[in-house]
Structure formats: structure tokens, C-alpha cells
Amino acid sequence: xxxxxxxxxxxxxxxxxxxxxxxxxxxxxxxxxxxxxxxxxxxxxxxxxxxxxxxxxxxxxxxxxxxxxxxxxxxxxxxxxxxxxxxxxxxxxxxxxxxxxxxxxxxxxxxxxxxxxxxxxxxxxxxxxxxxxxxxxxxxxxxxxxxxxxxxxxxxxxxxxxxxxxxxxxxxxxxxxxxxxxxxxxxxxxxxxxxxxxxxxxxxxxxxxxxxxxxxxxxxxxxxxxxxxxxxxxxxxxxxxxxxxxxxxxxxxxxxxxxxxxxxxxxxxxxxxxxxxxxxxxxxxxxxxxxxxxxxxxxxxxxxxxxxxxxxxxxxxxxxxxxxxxxxxxxxxxxxxxxxxxxxxxxxxxxxxxxx
Numbered sequence: 191x192x193x194x195x196x197x198x199x200x201x202x203x204x205x206x207x208x209x210x211x212x213x214x215x216x217x218x219x220x221x222x223x224x225x226x227x228x229x230x231x232x233x234x235x236x237x238x239x240x241x242x243x244x245x246x247x248x249x250x251x252x253x254x255x256x257x258x259x260x261x262x263x264x265x266x267x268x269x270x271x272x273x274x275x276x277x278x279x280x281x282x283x284x285x286x287x288x289x290x291x292x293x294x295x296x297x298x299x300x301x302x303x304x305x306x307x308x309x310x311x312x313x314x315x316x317x318x319x320x321x322x323x324x325x326x327x328x329x330x331x332x333x334x335x336x337x338x339x340x341x342x343x344x345x346x347x348x349x350x351x352x353x354x355x356x357x358x359x360x361x362x363x364x365x366x367x368x369x370x371x372x373x374x375x376x377x378x379x380x381x382x383x384x385x386x387x388x389x390x391x392x393x394x395x396x397x398x399x400x401x402x403x404x405x406x407x408x409x410x411x412x413x414x415x416x417x418x419x420x421x422x423x424x425x426x427x428x429x430x431x432x433x434x435x436x437x438x439x440x441x442x443x444x445x446x447x448x449x450x451x452x453x454x455x456x457x458x459x460x461x462x463x464x465x466x467x468x469x470x471x472x473x474x475x476x477x478x479x480x481x482x483x484x485x486x487x488x489x490x491x492x493x494x495x496x497x498x499x500x501x502x503x504x505x506x507x508x509x510x511x512x513x514x515x516x517x518x519x520x521x522x523x524x525x526x527x528x529x530x531x532x533x534x535x536x537x538x539x540x541x542x543x544x545x546x
Contacts, residue, residue: 191270191290192318194233195382196346198410203445205384205411207272207291208436209236211426212249213256222418222433223263229437234291235263236272236413240280241425242297249424257287264290272320276304278311285315293320294335296352296389300324305335309342318346320384323374327354327367332374336381348382349374350413351404353390363392363429366400372407382410388429394420397431398439408448414439477532481539488540498540504533 195205208226213219219237226232237260241251260271270290275281276298284292292312298304299322312319319339324331332349339347351371353364375383385404387397401412417423420430431439450456491498508529515525 192234192346195348195410196318198382200447200449204405204409204443205234205382206232206440207234207236207384207411207413208232208416208433209272210417210423211238211388211415211430212241212424213237213239213252213259214424216259216262218418219256219259220263220266222416223260223267223269225418225433226416226436227267227269229433229440231437231440232269233411234270234272235260235267236415238425239273240276242276242295254283254287257283257289260289261287264288275308278307281308281311285317289317291318291320293350294322294339296322296325299335300326300328300331302331302334302338305338309338309344312339312344313342316345318348319344320348320350322350322352322386323354323370325355325364327356327370329370329373333377336378348384348410349378350384350386351390351409352386362390362396364390366390366403368403368407371409375408384411384413385409386413388413388415388426391429392426393428394431394435397429398442401439402443405443406446408446477535480532481536484536484539485543488543491540492544498537498544507533 192205194202198205210218210222222237223235226235237256239251239256239260240253241249243250257273260273263269264271272291272293273280273284273289274295275284275292276295281292294305294308298308321332321335321339324335336347336349349371351366351374353362353366354370356365356367371383371385374381385401387400387404390400391397397414401414404412414436415426415430416433416436417427417430418432420432421427423430488498490496508526511529512522512525516522
């Protein structure tokens, strides 16, 4: 059933899970799911049964009474269904109603006790489980949640990237921080990973761009929320789209592959990658020489009882680097993050000299 997700072949199209943020009524669930199935683009259906809310008083889901609605939707469409779980009781209810896939939500991933409770409830059960990234950008929590499920004997475990909470973030509901899911793909290349543009964007007009970027980064698919009447949805109205709009969005996405067997492409790519390797080696040599100079500075500071941190000097370096970076096509954000890392390494080298 989920072979195209967990055993993807090179020419398989990305896997799409879609459905309403929340199951509201039986009629709403059935109509949404049937219209999604009619697009021919969806491989699995979803609906929020239990909805963890930041503050009390909001709609927290219809609860287990919505599970039969999903089961009926599956029977009508022939598509498997997926539900988010946060407790052992959620797991038990889902298994009782034949839910085909469950996922661990972002809030739950950040709580090892809750993840372990879910893992214990799933022990001995052959069901696919996806794990959303934790709300905050802490990769070890994400890795730890996956490992807890794997140690419980689950063989089909995957990931969902839904973005991260970030102070001061304005462009996204949850900042994608693409380098973090990329690192997870590097660490766990055998695990499939889906992108959740609905929760990254928080609004429907930017869904396409985020979904396309995920596919360009070789994600295995997407999870996008869909509703028959998005503006009147009981939760997350701004980020949901109708099944028909979803079908058009998926049609417009460009499917790409990780590699090809075309000899001309492989030869050209190998040559360019060798250039990258040589430039990386030169950069490492230059950084090593820079740190050697930083150690000499550290010695002078030590001999003259001067502090390591010189704020005015750091600001001077940052401003000059941003100007130079702009001249060669580097973004200000990249230059700032890069120079912060270089400066931190420089401070570490000077601390060694100070304490030697």
C-alpha cells in the first residue's frame, strides 16, 4: 500500500497525502475525500481527529467518533487513511478502526516521554509511522523520536518536515530552515521524507513555491491540507485549499529525479563537482591560515590583558563582509551566518591560547 513511499523507484512520482486539517462532520470528510480521489493525484487521505491547540478554548477535534468517517472515506475511494496520534489511547483507537498510517505531531516529537508511550503502543504492530520535526530546531529530538520507534520494532518509519518555530519570522508560519531536513536526509538517507507546506506557509498563496522547493531538494512527497470550504474551516482556514485547486497545484509542480544515466550529464557534473572539491580544499586551507593568525592575536591579547571579544571589530568585519559578499552574488543572510561561524571558531582558538 505504501510501497511508493517506503520503497520508491527512480521514476515514481512524489507521494501525496491530503485531506482536511480537521474532521468536522461526516459529510465534510466524505465529500472532501471523494473530491480529492477524483483528482487522481492523491495516494493517501488525512484528517485531524485530535487537534492539539496552543491555547484552551479552541476546537480540539471531534475525537474518536471521526475515525469511522475516515474508514468510510477509505472504503468509498479505495485510498488508505492517515491520522496524527499523540497518546497511546490515540494509537489504540486508530488501530481499532483500521487506520493505515499514523504520524507523530511536532508538539509530541519534542516530548520523549510521549514518543516512548506511542512506541510502546505500536510495539509488534506492522504499520507505517511518520515523525514530524519538533517545533523548535533541535535535530536530536527528531532523531531520538525516530530511534524510539525503530527500537520498538517498527520497520516503516519516515519523516515529515513542517518547518520550525522561529522568533521574528514573518515570511512563514514556521520557518522551513531547509538545512535541517537536508541534514536529516544526510544522516538517515534510507528514510523517506515528506514536506508539509501547509504548516510551513500558514497561507495558501505560497504553498506551490514551498512544495516545488521540497521536490527540487529530492523530498519523497508532500502533505497538503484540503477542505471543501477552506474559508469556513474550523481550524487553519487560511492554509487550506479545495481539492480541485490542490489537483491543479500538483499538476503544475515539476517532477525531478536525483540522477540520470545520460553520459553527457554525468561527465559534465563530474567535472563541475571536481571544481567544487578543489575550491573547498582551498577554502579549508585559507580558514586554517586565518585561525593561525587569530591565535597570534590571542597571544598578544593574553600578554596585554585584553579581552577576546572586541565588539567594534566584529561589527567592522560583518559590514565589510556583507559588502564584499554582495559584490560576488552572496546573500546577506548567508554571509552573516558564515561569518558568525568563522568568528565563533576564531574565539575558540583564542580561548585555547588564553588558557594555555
